Amino acid sequence: MKVRRILKSSLPNLSRTETWRDNSRSIYCDGEYAYVPVLDGWPYDLEIPERAPYKGPGYQRLGDTLLLHGASPTDDELNDLIAWEQPACILHLQEHAGVMRLPKAVVLYGKPHDVTFSEAGIFYTLNPAEIMFSQGNRREKMRLRSLVRSGEKVADMFAGIGYFTLTAAFKGAEVHAMEINRVSFVYLIKNIHDNYVSKNVRAQCGDCRDLLSGTYDRILMGHFDAVDFLPHALAHAGPGTILHVHGVGDRSAEVAAAVEGAGFRYSLSEHKVKKYASRTWHCVWDVELR
Numbered sequence: 001m002k003v004r005r006i007l008k009s010s011l012p013n014l015s016r017t018e019t020w021r022d023n024s025r026s027i028y029c030d031g032e033y034a035y036v037p038v039l040d041g042w043p044y045d046l047e048i049p050e051r052a053p054y055k056g057p058g059y060q061r062l063g064d065t066l067l068l069h070g071a072s073p074t075d076d077e078l079n080d081l082i083a084w085e086q087p088a089c090i091l092h093l094q095e096h097a098g099v100m101r102l103p104k105a106v107v108l109y110g111k112p113h114d115v116t117f118s119e120a121g122i123f124y125t126l127n128p129a130e131i132m133f134s135q136g137n138r139r140e141k142m143r144l145r146s147l148v149r150s151g152e153k154v155a156d157m158f159a160g161i162g163y164f165t166l167t168a169a170f171k172g173a174e175v176h177a178m179e180i181n182r183v184s185f186v187y188l189i190k191n192i193h194d195n196y197v198s199k200n201v202r203a204q205c206g207d208c209r210d211l212l213s214g215t216y217d218r219i220l221m222g223h224f225d226a227v228d229f230l231p232h233a234l235a236h237a238g239p240g241t242i243l244h245v246h247g248v249g250d251r252s253a254e255v256a257a258a259v260e261g262a263g264f265r266y267s268l269s270e271h272k273v274k275k276y277a278s279r280t281w282h283c284v285w286d287v288e289l290r
C-alpha cells in the first residue's frame with residue numbers, strides 16, 4: 001500500500017478531501033507516525049505491506065472507544081483489535097442493568113472517558129462506561145424523524161442522553177424531555193446545547209410519572225418496561241395523540257388492554273426496532289388515539 005508518512009499529532013489537520021488521499025483505506029498509526037493511504041498516480045513516501053484484515057469478535061465504535069458484547073476476547077483477539085482500530089479505550093459490556101439501563105462494563109484497554117460522535121447529523125457526547133448508547137436504535141430514530149412534524153408537542157418520557165429528543169427537536173417539535181438518571185441528564189443538557197436545539201426542548205430531571213403535564217401530540221416511551229407506564233402516559237393524551245411504546249417480545253395485547261382501559265378508540269401498528277435475542281425482537285407499537 002502506497003502511503004504518505006505524517007506525524008500522528010498532525011492528523012486532526014488532515015482533510016478527507018485531499019485529492020491524493022485514498023479514503024477507501026484506513027490510516028495506519030505506529031508510534032508517533034501515521035501512514036495515510038495514497039491514490040494511484042500521486043506522490044507517496046513509501047510502500048508498506050497490506051494489513052491482514054481483522055477477523056476477531058464484532059465491536060461497536062463510539063468516538064475513539066470500542067465496545068465489545070458477548071464472550072470476552074482472548075489476549076490475541078484484543079491485541080489484533082488494538083492494532084487494527086488504534087482505539088483509546090476498549091470496554092467489554094456485560095449487561096444493561098436496572099430501570100436506568102446502566103452498563104456493566106469491564107475496561108479491557110485504556111481509560112473510559114467522554115466520547116463525541118455524530119449519527120445522522122446529530123452530535124452525541126457520553127461516557128460509554130456510564131451510559132448506554134444503542135446503535136441498533138438508529139433505524140427507529142430515522143423513522144421518528146420521518147413522522148414528527150414541526151410544532152408538535154412531544155413528550156420523551158425516557159430521554160436518556162437525548163436519542164429521540166434530539167431527533168424530534170431537529171424536526172421543529174416542542175419536546176418535553178424527562179430523565180431520572182442525573183448522570184444521563186447532564187449529558188442530555190450538553191447534547192441539547194451542542195446541537196443548538198435548546199429553544200425546542202424543556203428538559204427535566206426526575207420521574208416521568210411526576211413530570212408529565214398537559215396533553216401531548218406525541219409521546220415517546222423508549223424503555224423496555226414502557227407498557228407499565230401506559231396509564232400515566234394516557235392521562236396526558238387525547239384524541240389524535242400518537243404513542244410510541246417500546247418493549248421486548250410481543251406485548252401488543254397488553255398495550256391494547258391499557259388503551260382500551262383508558263376508554264380510547266385507537267389504531268395500533270407494530271414495528272421491529274432490532275433483534276434482542278434469538279427469535280425475540282425489540283419492538284415499538286405505534287398507537288394512534290381517536
Ligand SMILES: C[S@@+](CC[C@H](N)C(=O)[O-])C[C@H]1O[C@@H](n2cnc3c(N)ncnc32)[C@H](O)[C@@H]1O
Pocket residue numbers: 099100101134137157158159160161163164178179180181184206207208209222223224
Ligand atoms: C433505554 S434508556 C434510553 C432510552 C432511549 N430512548 C433509547 O432509545 O436508547 C431508558 C432511559 O430511561 C430512564 N428512566 C427509567 N425510568 C425512568 C422514569 N421513571 N422517569 C424518567 N426516566 C426514566 C433511564 O434512566 C434511561 O436513561
